[in-house]
Amino acid sequence: MGLGWYIARRVAWSFVVTFIIVSVTWGLLTAAPNPEVQQAAQQAAMAGDNPAEAQDRVRQLRGLDRPLYEQYIGYMTNIYTLNWGWSDSRAQPVTEAVTEALYYTVQYSVPWTLLVVTLGPLVGLYSSANQYSWKDHLATGFAFFGYAIPNFFFGIILLLIFGVELGWIPITYNTDVPVFSVENAIQLAVPVFVLVTGSIGGIMRVSRNESSEYMNADFVKTARAKGVSTFRIYARHVLRPTMVPLSTTMVAQLLALFTGSSILVEVVFSIPGLGRLLFRAIVAQDTSVVLGTSLFFVFVATIGNLLQDLVYTVLDPRISFDER
Amino acid sequence: MATEDSPRFDTVDWDEITSGGGREVTKSLVALGASLAGLAALLLYDYVVVPDRTATFAAVGWGYDVTKLDWLLALSLLFVAFYGALPLYRNERMTRYYWKEFKKNRPAVASLVFLAVVFVGGVFGPLVISSPESELLRQFQPPVFMEIPQNYVIECVGERAAGVCRGTWQHPLGTTPDGRDIFKMIVYGMQISMKVGLIATLMAVVIGASVGTVSAYAGGMVDEVLMRYVDIQQSFPTLVLYLLIIYTWGGGLFTMVLLFGLFSWEGTARYVRSNALSKSEEEYMKASRLSGAGTYHTIRRHLIPNTASSIITDATLLIPAFLLAEAQLSFLGLGDTSVASWGQLISVGRDHLSYAPWITLAPGLVLFLTILAFNFLGDALLDALNPEARAEAES
Numbered sequence: 001m002g003l004g005w006y007i008a009r010r011v012a013w014s015f016v017v018t019f020i021i022v023s024v025t026w027g028l029l030t031a032a033p034n035p036e037v038q039q040a041a042q043q044a045a046m047a048g049d050n051p052a053e054a055q056d057r058v059r060q061l062r063g064l065d066r067p068l069y070e071q072y073i074g075y076m077t078n079i080y081t082l083n084w085g086w087s088d089s090r091a092q093p094v095t096e097a098v099t100e101a102l103y104y105t106v107q108y109s110v111p112w113t114l115l116v117v118t119l120g121p122l123v124g125l126y127s128s129a130n131q132y133s134w135k136d137h138l139a140t141g142f143a144f145f146g147y148a149i150p151n152f153f154f155g156i157i158l159l160l161i162f163g164v165e166l167g168w169i170p171i172t173y174n175t176d177v178p179v180f181s182v183e184n185a186i187q188l189a190v191p192v193f194v195l196v197t198g199s200i201g202g203i204m205r206v207s208r209n210e211s212s213e214y215m216n217a218d219f220v221k222t223a224r225a226k227g228v229s230t231f232r233i234y235a236r237h238v239l240r241p242t243m244v245p246l247s248t249t250m251v252a253q254l255l256a257l258f259t260g261s262s263i264l265v266e267v268v269f270s271i272p273g274l275g276r277l278l279f280r281a282i283v284a285q286d287t288s289v290v291l292g293t294s295l296f297f298v299f300v301a302t303i304g305n306l307l308q309d310l311v312y313t314v315l316d317p318r319i320s321f322d323e324r
Numbered sequence: 325m326a327t328e329d330s331p332r333f334d335t336v337d338w339d340e341i342t343s344g345g346g347r348e349v350t351k352s353l354v355a356l357g358a359s360l361a362g363l364a365a366l367l368l369y370d371y372v373v374v375p376d377r378t379a380t381f382a383a384v385g386w387g388y389d390v391t392k393l394d395w396l397l398a399l400s401l402l403f404v405a406f407y408g409a410l411p412l413y414r415n416e417r418m419t420r421y422y423w424k425e426f427k428k429n430r431p432a433v434a435s436l437v438f439l440a441v442v443f444v445g446g447v448f449g450p451l452v453i454s455s456p457e458s459e460l461l462r463q464f465q466p467p468v469f470m471e472i473p474q475n476y477v478i479e480c481v482g483e484r485a486a487g488v489c490r491g492t493w494q495h496p497l498g499t500t501p502d503g504r505d506i507f508k509m510i511v512y513g514m515q516i517s518m519k520v521g522l523i524a525t526l527m528a529v530v531i532g533a534s535v536g537t538v539s540a541y542a543g544g545m546v547d548e549v550l551m552r553y554v555d556i557q558q559s560f561p562t563l564v565l566y567l568l569i570i571y572t573w574g575g576g577l578f579t580m581v582l583l584f585g586l587f588s589w590e591g592t593a594r595y596v597r598s599n600a601l602s603k604s605e606e607e608y609m610k611a612s613r614l615s616g617a618g619t620y621h622t623i624r625r626h627l628i629p630n631t632a633s634s635i636i637t638d639a640t641l642l643i644p645a646f647l648l649a650e651a652q653l654s655f656l657g658l659g660d661t662s663v664a665s666w667g668q669l670i671s672v673g674r675d676h677l678s679y680a681p682w683i684t685l686a687p688g689l690v691l692f693l694t695i696l697a698f699n700f701l702g703d704a705l706l707d708a709l710n711p712e713a714r715a716e717a718e719s
Contacts, residue, residue: 013552017559025568032572079664140703148696150648152655153670153688160677205613205699208691209706242339245598259561264652279656282571290571294564 007310021298025291026075034064036287079295085288089281094292097277101293105262107179107275108188111138112195113254119198121246124207125239128215139204141228147201152264156196159268162190167299173271191269195261203250211242243315251308351514356406362442363402367395387595393519393534398528425708432704435697442694446518449511456512456664459503466491467498467506467682472584474688476679498682500672513666513687517694520581520650521643527585527637532592537627539593540600541619551597558590563649570658592638600627600636633709640702644695653692666691 037058044054059065066074078084084094127139163171170187177183213218215238223237263275270276274293281289370390427433461479466472471488474480482487491498497506525706539550566583569575576584601608603625611628628635653659654667661668666687673683 011556017556020556021560028568028572109494144696144699148644148699150651150688150695152652153684153692156670156674156677156684157688160681164678205703226334245595254562255558259563260649260652263563263656267656278567282567282658287571290568297561297564299560301561305555305558 003313006313010306010309014302017305018299018302021302022076022079022295023072025295026072026236029287029291030068030071034287037064084292084295087281087286087289089284089286089289094288095217097289098274098292098296101272101274101277102296104175104271104292105266105275107184108191108195108265108271108273109258109262110194111188112199115192115196116200116203116254117250119196120203120250121207121239121243123200124204125211125234125242127204128208128212129234131212131215136208140208142197143201143204145201146197146199147205149197151194151261151266154197155191155265155268158190158194173269191265191271195265198261203246206250207242210245210323211238214238214241240315244312247308247311249317251304251311255304258300259297332374345571352406352410352535356402359402359406360399363398364394365590370395393581395520396523396581400523422708426704429700429704429707431700435700435704438697439695439701442514443518444604445511446514448601450515453511456504456508459499462495462499462503463501464676464680465489465495465499465503466680467686468493468496470498470682472680494569497678497686500669500683501676501680506683509669510666510687510690512664513690516577516663516665517647517650517691520575520584521647524581524584524646525639525642527582528589528592528642529635531586532589532638533596533628533631533635535589536596537600537623537631538594540597541604541623541627550593551645554590554593558594559588560587563586563653567658575660577663580659581648584649585709588642588646592635592642595638596631596635600633603627603630606630635708636709637702637706640698640705644698651708677710 020090037055038059040054041051045051055066064071082095084098086092087094087097090097123139123143125220128135130136159169159171162168168186169190173187174183177187190204220233220237223233228237259275263273265271266273266275267279274296277289278297280286281293346370413680435515462481463478464472464476465481466489468491471490474487474489477489481492481494483490494507495507497510499505500509535550535554539547562584565587566575569579569583608620608630609626617625624649650659650665651667651670654665655671657668657671659665659667670684670691671686673680673685673687676683
């Protein structure tokens, strides 16, 4: 009953979570009126046919006349075997559309996440080590600015200044450039900057507040009295207990931002990623794509939560995983 | 639970004993009950007596139709008054101390003033100011002290000079492409933002704090079940849930606020739980339990007040998050299109940025300042309410 068993159980639980959520989405979709059926009825009515007959035909075609449990089993099997259906608005399988979009989302979210996860706690720690100095005020001011300015608004303003007025960055995203090229770095610089300023503030703030509680804790004083170097004190004695509460907020914040911001930033900067795929699918009433992208976001969130819990146990040896 | 093996102490209703000493508690409870009853009576009156499509207070000659959200807002305001303002008023000494500490942070005082303006504007603005009407002839009027080339406007309200149209005080922040007054729209947007921020946050904080403290204090199966549910909720981003629901059923502001409040407390619950876990090991908690206090009393009187600083910090992060979420959805055109919120105004101006930037800038800046103010406020409140953290840091 050690760490291995805990991890195994935690991973198994994540599967249960996705299972429950996928079931909830099935419930939502089944209980709601199907846009496809309504559309068929409308078309039939306009063409002078019997709308009820057309509805039945579509229901039969889509297997909606089967008993509920059969529909449910079919739905679950399709989701877990990655058979996510056909996108009418894009004329390609949903999985293909998602992978294509993911390619563009990854390009900006990897540098964004790396920058936030490394810089956020460090600046927060630095800020709390120099509390109430001008450096702290500067860092706090930046954190507040970045946190407070709405990503999409900031994006529009920067696009107006650097794209339209100064002409330094392209106004529309160019998908033809290779991933590791100067052009791509230039066109992704502003979206990444917007996302980093937007998400680093919260993490800086939490890490500053949490580490200020440990800055003069007894164990830090003891370490200092023993002659432990300042760097080691911060890295081993302050940062480590700070990371425990921080890790819970960090993953949650990043995930919330990932879903929200990726839609907004992609729409503003016209990046053909997952967020824009979801947005366009909602506008085009393309149920399979809406479902596919939503579930993708859900899977990302589940994996993030899993990682968060695992990190939590590794970072804080005080938490016992034997009883869980 | 520690008290489980001593049922004789566990059966003591501790609240009865403490409240027996002070009459004030019962008085305020009576007042709260009376206000709630009054609100419920008005609600019944609105839904039973007043005919559909008639303004609620038409009988007294006031043509304002109260919506479902307004009722929720009134309820939230009642709770804020009774559990926020009243205790502060009663504990004058502590209030003065908090204010002394709070005053040291000047940006926070400025933020408080700004938020008070938004709050008052949101509550009373729409009652006083007539709703912004569309006047196509008056499109693209610039704000005061600004100007726009003549060819964009049809009719210039202010003076015309050298091919430009200047702004006037009649439209202090200019007008939209369909000639609505931006200042009025921002005031009306204040109310929407306030509803979203206040109602959803109150719901999320109450649920999150209860779940977090109960889970930390009870432990065992209760903790397990609650936290597993939180896991599920955390894996289902509220925004995606909202998008799925408006996609399948359609929705409005009411659905949005309700969904935000009911499905985004998982962060609060986790944060409060981890804080309460460390607090429940403190000596005063043990002392309270040893002297025979019941679970409810220990949680309500010792655990919640001592985790209040983390609850409040979390609330000041939640409010701007909800405001932002609402603005984002309206910006995408997936929010409530029947109400003119700040996000919608930002998206209206997006196509006219190069010649009429104020349409986007004005609401965007107000949104930015509101979120900023909440952050300053939260920071100052944390310092004022949790002197321990600061004293440790300064020594």
